[in-house]
Amino acid sequence: MARKILEGVRVVDFTRVVAGPYCTRMLADMGADVVKVDAPFEAGGKPVRANGSVQNNLGKRSIALDLKHPDGIEVARRLIAGADVVVENFSPGVMARLGLGYPEVSADNPRVVYASISGFGQSGSFSHRRAYGATAHAEAGWLWVQQQAQRSQEPFAPGITIADLVTGSTAFSGILAALYDRERTGRGQWIDTTLMDAQLHTLSEVAGPALNGAPIEAWQSFRHPVHRTRDGRHITINIGEAHNWSRLAAALGHVGTPMPAGPPAANELVGTWVAALDAADAASRLGAAGAPYGLAMTMHEAAAHPYFAERGMIAEVDDALDGRVRAVDSSLFFSDAESTAAGAAPLAGQHTRAILEECGYASDVAQALIASGAAQEQAVPG
Secondary structure, eight states: OOTTTTTOOOOEEETTTTHHHHHHEEEEEEOOOEEEHHHHHTTTTTTTTTTOTGGGGGGGGEEETTTHHHHHHHHHHHHHTOOOEEEEETTTTTTHHTOOSSSHHHHHHHTEEEEESSSOOOSSTTTTOOOHHHHHHHHHHHHHHHHHHHSSSOOOOOOHHHHHHHHHHHHHHHHHHHHHHHHHHHHOOEEEEEEHHHHHHHHHHHHHHHHTTTTTGGGOSSSSEEOOOTTTTTEEEOOSSSHHHHHHHTTOOOOTTTOOSHHHHHHHHHHHHHSSHHHHHHHHHHHHOOOOOOEEOOOOHHTHHHHHHHHHHHHEEETTTEEEEEEEEEOOOOOOSSOOOOOOOBTTTTTHHHHHHTTTTHHHHHHHHHTSSEEEOOOOOO
């Protein structure tokens, strides 16, 4: 098996919902030992998965702790004392009230890299606001940008929580940078990542005119529209510069047609050409000419795209409840290391006893912690 870059790195994961689990899944793909701290659950009922989706929890282990119990806090403190990375997305101030904030834990473990994910930051006049990805979609301008692109009378919700995903990716990048910096300084640091900041950062190119005095009436949408083909499918075509225009004009049967002045006119003309062709014919022509295009696909079609199969982007892993599941694999490819789904997504508390013993608790003490409710375990159904 190829080595993984983060082998030997211990991550304690206090995250829930999407952004945090998405971040720590990427760390697990790169070989980190990700210990997910889950909340207590109702025992004896239906099996309970670790918080977050199966897809975002692959390759992690779970310990269930009651952070309202003093012994549960002590276990968490021990976990962090032996960790390289802590990732949390509680409301700002919660970890500090638990005695697990960065100033407290870095005093015991100065090498710890501590990443906090929130809606509006760890300090400042907005930090008290609770937020989900939809909050950042609305207030960082993403809904308006999408609305303008569709020339819609009303804003509409996107089909996926983009803010969560880019925030998770941002936190992941910050953690890697802080680990690299630690090799030079010997100390970790606190990373403050927010949904609002990450969402605005994705809009940096289109925010430029608004930041520099352009009137709202001058707004121009992204200049690569979706065209409808004769058989009712849709295709995107990136016109680009004049050299690309001649290539795609020839591919679509209009050799020598001069490029119209301005993107709107050029896109409109291409749209009329595409409307006279079936999607497969248009794609074949454009592909043969080396012109960039993309056929719009359903999620089911995209998941079955032969490119992803050839690239190895679909993993199949064991699952505690469903036997086997297929999942999107890591999108990072290295020449001298591997990044891939490290294993199954855990049930909440599936690894509690083993993790307690790794923290130095004798087996009888671990049993006592479980009996007291400070920790909780859950076996995989037989």
